[in-house]
Amino acid sequence: MSDATATAAVRERSSDDQFVLRWSSREALKHAVLIVGALIVLLPFYVMLSYSFKSPSEIMTNTGGLIGLQEPFRDDYCVKLGNAAEDCMVTPVIYNYTTAFGKAPLLRYLFNGAVVTASIFFIQVLIALPCAYALAKLKWWGREFVFSMVLFCLLIPVHAIALPLYIMLSKLGLTNSYAALVIPWTISVFGIFLMRQFFMTVPDDLIDAARMDGMNEFAIIWKVMLPTAVPALLAFAIFSVVAHWNDYFWPRIVITGNRELFTPPLGLREFKGDADGDNFGPMMATATIIVTPLIVAFLIAQRRFIEGITLSGMK
């Protein structure tokens, strides 16, 4: 290897200073373009966060800056319940967030979201991992056929076949249940494909060594293959969790009316359905609460997230 490659990383840093000086105007132009883009991208996040802090009148008049003046205002609903006006003065931010949790069972929605995404991921791994192992490392009659079936199924977006799936579930009487939210996603052909590609790179020797040590095939999967596949699994986990926490279409179809089963996006949709002027603040608070977990996780483990979300691009 030549020393050029050895010092490539160092070079990167040192040439910075030169170029900044030489191309500063050009660099500034690039930043200007990117900043305009960033402002547009951030606009709705700003609206969401800022309005979740503001009082109805501030929202209506578009005043109050980023977080509002936080001047207490009168909660009309509270007055209507017969309380004295003085007792019904509320601080906007507190009002918005307590209403978000109080008016609808938001905690329940969040819980449902967590249960559903977690179950989906675990079942996906449970089903996909052994299959991927068999496709990658075992020789058996019909393997090619099953693999081409996987390749074919990669073509099918589950959302697109929602209608027949819905009919099947309703014939089984399973609509409006956790099962309905989870079942269609239990099989992730993408997961199988991904894991298979990953296992192909695991040396056969490792598996043969495990067999020599007396492990059976089940033990090999969970004790040898699973640990080696952790990076791929982690990326897949992020991919899967993001997709299903944010999914709206499928819950919308199979959950009708039963609030106990609402996932966070459904809950927010319901909220919006009967929102009036006073409720914009709480609605934005709800939106903030729903969006926050993934955004925070993303900001903490950015690299992993980008890896996971773009996984599908790495075959």
Add this chain to the structure above:
Amino acid sequence: MARSRAHVWFVAPAVTLMFVILILPILIAAVLSFTDYSLGNDGAQYVGLKNYERIFTRSTYEKMFIATFTYVGVVVPLSVGLGLGAALLINSLKRFGDLYKTIYFLPVMAALLAMAIVWEFALHPTIGIVNKTLATGCGTVLEHWAWYAQGCAKTFPLWLTDRNYAIWTVAFIGVWQGFGFNMVLYLAGLTSVPRELYQAAEMDGARTGWDRFRLVTWPMLGPTTVFVVTITCIRSFQVFDTVEAFYPQGGGPSKSVYVMMFAIYEKAIQQNLMGIGAAITVVFLGFVMFLTLMQRWLVERRVHYS
């Protein structure tokens, strides 16, 4: 060798589920598309090609195709182009590149439904921040722009409820949401371009950024582009969350935003017309599968280094 029959246990659950959850529904959709089936009515009539005939003749479905293809036609080139542009810009920056990357990727992470509701709010004709911001520009040089002057004189567009703007506004939100994803894929593609190729191009006399882009960057990003275009196509064909959030009934002003997924939802779930819903499903699957097969073909055709 007495290898166990373990593979049966490993593969059977996956194969069964693949068949029941992915393949069987296609067959069911295909069969139902020739009937007038509806849930609750057990007796389904065979109606031949009538459902398909409707899809390709009725003006409602013409609007559906127009809306869907307009959406796809706007979102795909814009979000791919902006994704590439952002990736190139960020990649050429000396610092703060990661910051922009993070910001542009945020919409990909956020629940689209939630963000749709926020956008609806921001685009509200009277209290929305967008039109309020536009109004502050009145009386400035911007008024030389006829469109702007008109907005100041009367009102700025109603965005989501004006039939002339609705589909474009929804498409804009689609671009807003999706281009960060493409940007990240392009950034990954850019890091895999060997540096020596750029140096070779310089030695060969490529003086301008455009020369380098034409000679090295664009060709080397070919596989990424094929993938990005396909996945963006498939995603934008499946647009639903924004449309349902803005127009729970009917698909927007004059059905101008009546996209296919919403049509399936409306016909089959809201109106219990399973036959026609199934027929749209079949047509939809046809599009998506065609696109993916195209992509696979293109990728296999252009393998550079072997």
Add this chain to the structure above:
Amino acid sequence: MCWPNSNGARATVATITLTRISKSFGATRVLNDIDLDIQAGEFLTLVGPSGCGKSTLLRILAGLEEPNTGEVRIDGRTVNAVRAADRNLAMVFQSYALYPHLTVAENMMTPLRLRDLSWRERLPVAGPLLARAKHKSLRAQVEETARILEIEPLLQRKPGQLSGGQRQRVALGRAMVRKPVAFLMDEPLSNLDAALRVHMRSELAELHSDLGTTFVYVTHDQAEALTMSTRMAVMMDGDILQLDSPQAIYENPSDIRVAQFIGSPKINILPGDVDSDGRISVAGMTLARRVSAANRGAISVGLRPENLKLAKGSSAETIEGTLVYRENLGSDLYLHLAIGENIGRLIVRAAPHEASGLNVGDQVFVERLRGEAIFFGADGKRVGAAGLKSNGADAARAVA
């Protein structure tokens, strides 16, 4: 291979002068005020271990890297401010850096297109129509070069369909096609298999003499440097330790690091001692040759394996050792001896018939060829014989 001198289009030849070139990457200094004159038409090799700065120096010369200080001149003209694309140098990269999406012909055409055609003439379809004659002459140049390199049958293939050796030729072709003032090569053979590498050495040397152009060649392989160069510069830690013909460097290394780097197997270095009269003792014997008494103390004595020979028996002039390994190369045999008193290993070249009776574990006696020992002081610098300048190469070799 034969360059068409007949049509008179002999490539232009350039002298290249580097003055006080220094370069740091962050806190790491990779080049320390390098001065280097490259003569027109010579084959100059920069050789040294990884990280010695040789590739950086080449890239500064190419214009791909900017020096922190110093000046690069090509034919007397300062080119520091001239970008790589405008220096009219050609470079062959270690990875070949062929454009994978273009055919061999298109790859070789690229430098011509970018230099000789306007942007209009480069348009995909309209270009060839607008400037038919120009395009034709460029194609002719590509074909001519391909003929010389014997890669005509490959012209329509893509790099991915070629073997390593073929890619190497295409990379050479791309560099040759536009007749640059100098060829820069950055480890061009290191990705080839051993046999092809040896073959390509002779081919490159031949190409150089046919083209008559200046070649600047970077390698970490001392054998490549010795076999091909007109002159070679041995670099270490950002300095050029010695610049001379391969023969001179091999025989008269000016520094212990040069001596150890050049030559395979490595030169034997034995610890010696200089007394107050300048007498040198090493491995229990006293050499006839003396050095200046100023070198009193520890000294290193270098002995090349081919300057040692087997002796029949013990004497005052022999070194005794135990044979620990016979390295058989067929034509030659290298005997690795363990010699006593923590002195270390000694490698001796022997003809196969001389060593046929020796087995591992045997006691072996070795005598040295008179006057072939090379001395290095504690600082690693060459130490000459008494009364002579320490770097006087010929003087140091004189039989004492």
